[in-house]
Structures are given as C-alpha cells and as structure tokens.
Amino acid sequence: MAEAALRLSGLVKRFGAHAAVDGIDLAVAPGEFVTLLGPSGCGKTTTLNLVAGFLSADAGHITLAGRHVEELPPFKRDLGMVFQDYALFPHLSVADNVGFGLKMRGVAAAESATRVREALSLVKLDGLETRKPLQLSGGQRQRVALARALVIRPAMLLLDEPLSNLDLKLREEMRIEISALQRRLKIATIFVTHDQSEALTMSDRIAVMRNGRIEQLGRPAEIYERPATRFVAGFIGSINMIGARIVGAPDGNGVARLETAAGPAHARLPAGAALGAQVTLTVRPERLKLGPPGGAPHAVNSWPATIERVIYLGARLELRLRLADGAVALAEAANDGATRWSEGQTTQAWFQPGDSWVIAEAADST
Amino acid sequence: MRAGRLQPWTLLVACVVAIYGFILGPIAITTAVSFNATNRSFFPPRGFSLKWWGEAFAPQWLQPLQFSLELAALTALIATIVGVPLAFAFARHEFAGKGLIRAITLGPLILPTLVTGIALLQFLTTIGLGRWMGYWALLIGHVVICLPFSVRTIAISLQAMPGSVESAAAGLGASPLRVLRHVTLPLITPGVFAGMSFAFIHSFTDINLSLFVAKPGQRPITVAILSFLDFGFAPTLAALSIISLLIPLLLVALLGRFIGIGNFLYQEQARG
Numbered sequence: 001m002a003e004a005a006l007r008l009s010g011l012v013k014r015f016g017a018h019a020a021v022d023g024i025d026l027a028v029a030p031g032e033f034v035t036l037l038g039p040s041g042c043g044k045t046t047t048l049n050l051v052a053g054f055l056s057a058d059a060g061h062i063t064l065a066g067r068h069v070e071e072l073p074p075f076k077r078d079l080g081m082v083f084q085d086y087a088l089f090p091h092l093s094v095a096d097n098v099g100f101g102l103k104m105r106g107v108a109a110a111e112s113a114t115r116v117r118e119a120l121s122l123v124k125l126d127g128l129e130t131r132k133p134l135q136l137s138g139g140q141r142q143r144v145a146l147a148r149a150l151v152i153r154p155a156m157l158l159l160d161e162p163l164s165n166l167d168l169k170l171r172e173e174m175r176i177e178i179s180a181l182q183r184r185l186k187i188a189t190i191f192v193t194h195d196q197s198e199a200l201t202m203s204d205r206i207a208v209m210r211n212g213r214i215e216q217l218g219r220p221a222e223i224y225e226r227p228a229t230r231f232v233a234g235f236i237g238s239i240n241m242i243g244a245r246i247v248g249a250p251d252g253n254g255v256a257r258l259e260t261a262a263g264p265a266h267a268r269l270p271a272g273a274a275l276g277a278q279v280t281l282t283v284r285p286e287r288l289k290l291g292p293p294g295g296a297p298h299a300v301n302s303w304p305a306t307i308e309r310v311i312y313l314g315a316r317l318e319l320r321l322r323l324a325d326g327a328v329a330l331a332e333a334a335n336d337g338a339t340r341w342s343e344g345q346t347t348q349a350w351f352q353p354g355d356s357w358v359i360a361e362a363a364d365s366t
Numbered sequence: 367m368r369a370g371r372l373q374p375w376t377l378l379v380a381c382v383v384a385i386y387g388f389i390l391g392p393i394a395i396t397t398a399v400s401f402n403a404t405n406r407s408f409f410p411p412r413g414f415s416l417k418w419w420g421e422a423f424a425p426q427w428l429q430p431l432q433f434s435l436e437l438a439a440l441t442a443l444i445a446t447i448v449g450v451p452l453a454f455a456f457a458r459h460e461f462a463g464k465g466l467i468r469a470i471t472l473g474p475l476i477l478p479t480l481v482t483g484i485a486l487l488q489f490l491t492t493i494g495l496g497r498w499m500g501y502w503a504l505l506i507g508h509v510v511i512c513l514p515f516s517v518r519t520i521a522i523s524l525q526a527m528p529g530s531v532e533s534a535a536a537g538l539g540a541s542p543l544r545v546l547r548h549v550t551l552p553l554i555t556p557g558v559f560a561g562m563s564f565a566f567i568h569s570f571t572d573i574n575l576s577l578f579v580a581k582p583g584q585r586p587i588t589v590a591i592l593s594f595l596d597f598g599f600a601p602t603l604a605a606l607s608i609i610s611l612l613i614p615l616l617l618v619a620l621l622g623r624f625i626g627i628g629n630f631l632y633q634e635q636a637r638g
Contacts, residue, residue, distance in 0.1 A: 054533050074536040087534035091552045100548070101538035152538060 003066045005030045005156055005188030006051065011060035013046050013212075020046040022212030024060070028156075031186035033179070037199040038209035039235070044192045047209075048160055051190065053077050064155055075104070080149030080187075081158040084165065086141045088133040094120070094144050095129035101152035119151035120144075122181065139170045146178070150185065157182065157189040163198060175201055196236045200224065208232045225284075226270070230361050233282050240288060240329045243363030244281040246273055255353040261325035262303045267356040278362035285332040287355035290319065290341070291348030302350035305329065310341050317341065321349055393611065400604035407599045418601040427606060430590040434570055435613070437586060441508040442516075442566035448509070449516030449561060456517065457524040475514040479574035482511055487578045500581035507579055508569045515568055516561035523557025524550075559625045567614040 004027040013021040021043045028034045036044035049055040051062060053074035062069050069077050080101075088097050095116050102112040120126055123143035133141055142162060149157060159178070163171045179202045182189050193199055199206045200220045207217045208231075216228040227233035230241060242265075248257030250269050258265045258281055267281050291302065304324050311318040312335075319341055321329040329349060333341065395409050403413025421427075455461070456468055474482055486507050490498055498506075531553070535545045573588040580589050591606055 052533075052537055054536075073541075074533070075539050075541050077537075078539075079537060081534065081537045083530045083534060085528055085530055087528065087530035089531060089535070089549055089553075100535065100540075104535075104539035104544060148534075148538065 003030075004028060004063075005032070005065060006190070007061070007063045008047070008051070009061045011047065011050060011062065012058045013043075013050055013055060014058050019212050021050065021057075024212075024214055026207060026214065026217070028188050028190065030188055033182055033189045033191065033202060033204045035191045035193060035199040035203040035206045036209055037193055037196065037206050037235075038215075039194060042209040043212040044194075044209050045160060046212075048081075048158055048190060048192050051156075052079055052081050052158055078152075078155045079158055080152060080154035080156070082142075082145045082149050082160065082162045084161040086133075086145040086162075086165075088141055088144055088148075090133050092132075093129065094125065094131050094133070094136070097133065097144055098148045098151050100148065105152065115151050116147075119147040122150065123147045123177075138166055139174065142166060142174060146181070150181075150187075154187070157187050159189060159191040161193055162191075163193070164195070171198075178202065200236070208235060210235075226357055227282070227359060228270075230280055230359055230363075233280075233357075233359060238285055238330055240283045240285065241359075241363060242281045242283075242327065242329075244279050244358070246275055246277050246279060246358075249275060253354075258358070262323040262327060265356070266300045266353040267358050268353060269358050270360055273358060273360050277360065280359040280361055280363045281356060282359060283351045283356045285318070285330040288329065288331040288349055288351050290321075290331055290333065290339075291350055300350075301353065301356070302348045305347055305349040307341055307343055307345045307347065310343055323349070393608075396604045396607050400601050400608055402601045402604075405600065407601050407604060418605045421602045422605040422609060427587070427590065427602075430585050430587040431606075431609070433584060434586040434588070437504060437508060438566045438570040440505060441512050441569040442562045444505075444509050445512045445516040445565040446520075446558060446562045449513060449520055449565075450558065452513075452517045453520035453524060457521045471517055472514045474511045475518075479511055479572060480577075483507065483575035483578035486510075486575070490579075499579055500584050503579040504576060504584070504586070507575045508572065511572065511575060512565035512568045515564035516558075519561030519564060520554060520557050523554040523560075526557075527553050556626050559621050563614075563617055563621050566617060570614060571610070 006026075006028040008024050008026045011021055011024040012019060024043075024047060026034070036047060038044050046055060050057050053069070053072060057070060064077065064079075089100065092100065095113075098119055099112050099116045102115060107115070116129070117126075120129065123146050125140060125143050125147065128136070128140065133144065136144065142165075145162070162178070163174055166174060175198055191198075191202060200223075203220055205217060205219055206223050207214045208223060209215060210231050216223060216232045218226075223232060224236055227236070227239075233239050233241060242260050242262060244258040244260045244265065244267075246256055246269065247259050250256040250273075254268050255266050256269050256273075258267055258279070260281060265281055269279075273279060290305070290307075305321040307319055308322050308328075309320040311320070315335055317333045317335050319331045319333060321331055323329055331349060333339070398411050399407045399409050400418050401414050401416070402408055402411040402418065403415040452471060456464070456471075486503060487499075490496055490503055527550070532545050532549055535549045536542070540548060570586075571588065572586070573592060576586045576589050577592070580586060585593070587606070587610060591603055591610075594600070594603060
C-alpha cells in the first residue's frame with residue numbers, strides 16, 4: 001500500500017482539563033476524501049487545526065506523506081486550507097488573494113499570473129481577477145478561497161465547514177463541484193462538517209466523531225447501513241431503535257432470533273454478539289414496510305402498528321406508527337399513489353432480516 | 367388613538383431636530399459674527415467685513431496656531447508609535463498585570479484632564495523637573511491624554527479582524543513577520559490612522575491640561591483664545607474659532623478620502 005498522505009496516531013489535544021481531541025488514529029490515503037463528521041464540540045475542527053498546525057498537540061504524531069510535522073509551524077506544512085468564513089484578504093484583489101501563497105513561495109510574477117488564471121478558471125471565476133472580496137457573492141468568495149488553497153499545489157486540502165455559510169441550493173451545487181474537483185486533482189482531502197448529507201454525498205470515507213474520539217470510520221454506506229454505535233446510528237439519518245435481546249444463535253447468513261417488546265424479530269447480528277446479550281435492533285424508516293391494509297401478516301418481523309400521523313414530504317410520505325408495546329416507529333413510503341395511508345388506520349409494520357442491523361449496545365445506554 | 371401613537375414619534379423628531387440645532391446653530395452664529403463690520407460681536411452681524419479674518423492671520427495668532435498644529439502632530443505621532451504595540455499587547459496577549467496596565471493607559475480617558483494637568487504640574491515641580499515646564503511638559507501631558515484614543519482605536523481594529531485571515535496567510539506559507547506585513551498591518555491601517563487623527567484632534571482642542579503646563583510665549587491656540595477672552599468676545603475670536611474648527615474637519619475629510627477611516631468613525635464594519 002502506498003504511503004498514507006496523512007497519518008494521525010494517538011493524537012491528543014487538551015484545553016485545560018477537557019480533552020477536545022482524545023486519542024485519534026486516522027490514515028488518509030493519497031487522493032482520498034475523508035470527512036470528519038460530528039456535532040459541535042466533538043473535536044473535528046480541533047483535529048483539523050492540529051493538522052494545519054494552528055494548534056499543537058499534547059500527545060501523538062502527525063505525518064504528512066511519511067514526514068513528521070508536529071514541530072513544523074503552519075507556514076511550513078504545505079497544506080491548502082479553506083476556512084468556514086473563507087478568510088479572504090479584504091484589502092487584496094481576487095488575483096492577489098489567489099496569488100498570495102505563490103508570492104510567499106517566491107514564484108516568479110509571470111508564472112504566478114498564469115497559475116492564478118488557471119486556478120480561477122478551475123473554479124469558474126474567469127474574469128473576476130480585479131474584484132475585491134467584498135464585491136463578490138458568498139458562492140464566489142467560496143470559490144476564491146478554494147482557488148487560493150489549490151493554486152499552491154498543496155500536499156493536502158483541508159476544508160473546514162466550507163459550505164455552511166451558503167444557502168441550500170448553492171450548497172448542493174458546491175458539494176458536487178468540490179467533489180468533482182477533488183477527484184480530478186486526486187488531492188487527499190480532509191473535510192470537516194456537521195452536515196450528514198454533505199458527508200454521505202462527498203466522502204470516500206467518513207469518520208464520525210464524538211467527545212474527541214472517532215466513533216466509527218468507514219465508507220458512507222457502511223456508516224449508514226451498519227452503524228457501530230447508537231450514537232452513529234442516531235446522528236446520521238433517522239432510524240428506529242428498538243431494545244432487544246438475542247435469544248437464538250445466528251444462522252448461515254448471520255441472522256439470529258431476537259426478543260423485543262413489540263414482538264419477536266429476526267435480524268442481522270454484528271460479529272461477536274453473544275447469546276442473551278441486550279442489544280439494539282435498528283431499522284431505517286425507508287426499510288420498514290407497511291403491510292397492505294387488511295392483508296395477512298408476513299412470516300417474520302411483522303408487528304401490528306397503528307398509523308398515528310402521515311407527514312407529507314412531496315415525493316415521500318413519513319408515517320409515524322404506534323407499535324403494540326406503545327413505542328413509536330417511523331416508516332417512509334414512496335408517494336406513488338398505489339396505497340393511501342390514513343391516520344388511525346391499523347396495519348402491519350414489517351422488515352426483511354437483511355434490512356435491519358443490530359448494534360451491540362443495550363437500548364437504554366447511550 | 368392615532369394621535370396617541372404619533373406623539374412619542376413626534377417628540378423624538380423634535381428632540382433630534384433640537385440636538386442638531388444646538389450642534390449647528392452655534393457654528394452658524396459664530397461664522398456670521400466673524401464677518402461683523404463693528405468691533406463687537408453682534409448677531410445678526412452689523413455690516414460685512416473681512417478685517418477680523420485678516421486679524422486672525424496676524425502673527426499674534428498664527429504663532430500659537432502653528433504651535434498647536436506642531437504639538438498635535440508630534441503628539442499624534444508618538445501616541446501612534448507607542449499605541450500600536452500597546453494595542454497588540456492588549457488585544458492579543460495575556461500577561462501578568464494586564465488589567466492594571468490597561469487601566470493606567472486608558473485612565474486619562476475617564477479622568478478629568480484638568481486633574482491630569484494639575485497633577486502633572488505638581489509632579490514635575492516635586493521631582494525637580496520644574497524647568498521641563500512648557501514644551502516638554504505639554505508634549506508629555508498631551509501624549510498621556512491622547513494615548514487612550516490611539517490604543518483603543520487600534521485595539522478595536524485588531525479585534526474586528528477575523529483571526530482566520532491571519533491563519534489563512536500562515537497556511538499559505540507566510541512567516542509570522544510576513545503575515546504582519548502583508549495582512550495584519552494593511553488591515554489595521556484605517557484603525558491606526560483613525561486613532562492618529564483622534565489623538566491629533568484631542569491634542570489640538572485641549573485646553574484643560576495646556577492651561578496648567580504651558581509657558582507664556584509657547585501657548586497653544588486654545589490657551590491664547592481663552593486669555594484673549596478676558597477682553598471680551600471680539601469677532602477675531604469668532605474667526606479663530608472657525609479656523610480651529612476647520613483644521614480637524616479638514617484632517618478627517620482627507621484621511622476619510624484617502625485611507626477610508628470613515629468606516630471607523632461611523633462604525634460601518636466592512637469585512638471580506
């Protein structure tokens with residue numbers, strides 16, 4: 001395997017008694033897009049600032065392409081960073097903003113001008129060279145910041161919530177654009193966000209962070225479909241979590257029998273789940289199906305449910321269900337016109353064993 | 367109902383009009399008085415004459431005027447040179463005794479200048495530097511009372527600058543010195559010049575302190591005007607007042623035009 005573009009090992013950063021980053025290990029492969037995802041205060045931005053060198057670690061190592069950089073000041077680390085507020089230099093023109101890093105590196109004026117022009121055209125800002133940052137829209141400022149970070153051909157790109165100040169439509173556009181650009185340039189990238197949909201759509205891998213630690217690291221589909229903890233399950237998307245106990249040994253497909261308050265269930269188990277253990281059974285709302293009204297119950301994982309509320313989302317419907325034990329469950333159905341759901345209706349809620357996932361944490365723990 | 371709702375609004379408008387009246391009225395009347403043809407300050411002016419303006423440019427007045435300008439310029443320069451590092455220390459660093467040093471630096475802002483003047487007079491006499499009385503005492507005193515203006519204004523401009531801008535420069539390969547030169551200093555320049563002009567104006571318009579430590583023959587224009595008032599408010603004084611008013615106004619206008627300190631004076635924060 002090629003040398004990692006970035007490797008963090010045992011990284012710790014304390015502010016007073018509080019460990020903002022509490023032992024992080026992470027390797028980013030060359031050209032890989034890794035997202036640090038988590039709620040505010042989880043340590044994701046602190047981690048990024050440690051990599052950039054704006055903070056110094058209390059313990060652990062940071063290597064960039066095999067080179068230790070813990071002792072290097074930020075201006076010697078050769079990283080391209082985009083800040084949440086863009087941090088453009090208000091007194092400099094767009095061209096001088098983008099060319100700043102080249103000037104600091106002593107690149108000759110003629111070459112610098114060419115590279116600035118190329119970088120601006122890369123982010124589709126041709127012709128705006130002489131504007132000042134204040135004369136630009138939010139999206140344009142974002143692009144200037146991106147061009148400024150990329151023009152120095154950094155070893156790595158660091159993005160600190162770069163989309164959070166844009167309106168929704170622009171944010172979705174920029175998501176796609178940044179992703180495409182990153183793929184084309186094959187530049188290793190760390191992206192910090194608290195927005196799960198940004199993380200899911202842009203990343204090669206996501207590190208879900210909580211309390212200064214990485215709770216789970218994996219591809220977007222892994223994180224979404226096989227969350228390791230209740231926190232990860234709850235942080236990304238909506239999910240039904242039901243307390244359960246393993247009462248049977250897993251079969252050849254890893255599916256075992258569980259007991260829940262709503263009824264018996266068959267579900268996929270994670271490796272190492274012990275018979276008799278208290279666990280959490282999870283089913284995503286889009287995988288929780290509702291039996292045809294009045295139809296016969298399905299053989300497995302089928303529980304009687306009452307539709308309490310139908311929330312209209314346009315293309316989809318969100319259905320709030322009450323199960324037999326009084327618990328609330330969420331289901332999502334396509335608004336395809338085939339079935340009409342109404343509030344107060346009783347039906348069967350069911351799921352395929354392969355559409356569920358068991359987390360090896362008891363339901364009442366967090 | 368309608369009238370009842372309008373009343374507070376009407377009252378506010380009346381207050382605002384009155385305030386502007388009291389700001390602009392005296393200036394207008396003083397200007398008018400300076401054109402009197404008589405040798406007393408009548409309003410409305412009796413006749414029209416420029417002789418008081420001619421009088422105002424006589425050596426008797428030009429000398430203190432020049433003295434005041436030079437003193438204010440030097441005071442502003444020193445207050446700025448001392449103020450920039452102080453502002454950095456207050457805005458960026460934590461150190462032992464910071465609160466105390468800041469209180470001492472900014473103290474003259476809330477202390478009556480009259481008290482500072484008397485205290486300075488006492489102090490110089492007591493420590494045996496009475497011979498410093500006059501120019502040096504004036505300069506020291508003016509720097510002391512003007513320093514808070516430059517320090518505060520520069521510190522505010524430092525705090526208003528988002529820290530990420532400097533981080534961004536460092537991330538792009540700028541050493542701390544180059545961050546200072548290419549980013550920090552250019553961005554606080556309007557604040558520095560605003561502080562400088564505040565210091566200049568405060569020194570130029572000071573009378574309380576100057577009254578105590580100025581020596582005859584080395585008097586600022588304000589002290590000269592006050593002394594002359596003993597002989598009554600002659601139209602010359604009206605002309606001099608207008609000149610003293612125009613100088614700071616001109617300074618602010620020039621700086622506003624060329625450096626953009628207007629943003630500073632009028633609190634319009636422009637960020638990138």
